[in-house]
Amino acid sequence: MRNVQRAAIRAVATAGLAAGLALALRPARTVGAVDPRFPRERLWATRVLGARLVAQHAALLVRPRPSAARAAAAVDALHAASMLPLLASPAYRRTALVSGGFAAATAGLLAAAARSEGR
Numbered sequence: 001m002r003n004v005q006r007a008a009i010r011a012v013a014t015a016g017l018a019a020g021l022a023l024a025l026r027p028a029r030t031v032g033a034v035d036p037r038f039p040r041e042r043l044w045a046t047r048v049l050g051a052r053l054v055a056q057h058a059a060l061l062v063r064p065r066p067s068a069a070r071a072a073a074a075v076d077a078l079h080a081a082s083m084l085p086l087l088a089s090p091a092y093r094r095t096a097l098v099s100g101g102f103a104a105a106t107a108g109l110l111a112a113a114a115r116s117e118g119r
Contacts, residue, residue, distance in 0.1 A: 006064045008113040013060035013072075016106055018054025035094040049079075049099070060110075069114040076107035 022030045027046035031038045056072050083100030086092040 002116075005066070005113055005116050008116070009064035009066075009110065010061055010071075012106055012109045012113065013057040013064065016053050016057035016072075017061065019102065020050045020055075020057060023047065023050025024054055025050070028034040031095060034098050037091065038095050039091060041078045052103040073107045073110035073114065076103040076110065080104040080107060 004105035023046050027043045027050065028040065031043065031046050055077060060068055060072055080100045083096040083103070086096035089096075089101075
């Protein structure tokens, strides 16, 4: 594995870790910046997502391997897909778009970094 590949995986993991920390530690403030209309009684889900992001991306920072990046990309792709039905809900549309978009972006970037092995 090349240093460039490792650096790419770590860069994406750093962004994911930062997002996770914001969601886990300051859910109302973070979600409020995206959509002030987000139902406050659902902030528990924001904390759960934040904790998942922290665990996933901290693991990538510790072990920035292509296999770990592929696994993380799959988890992020599943999260992005899970946001699609919420786009139909006015109460969750904006939040689902941002959350799903971020997950899709990290999935694509991690998959690309994992594929760059040996190139």
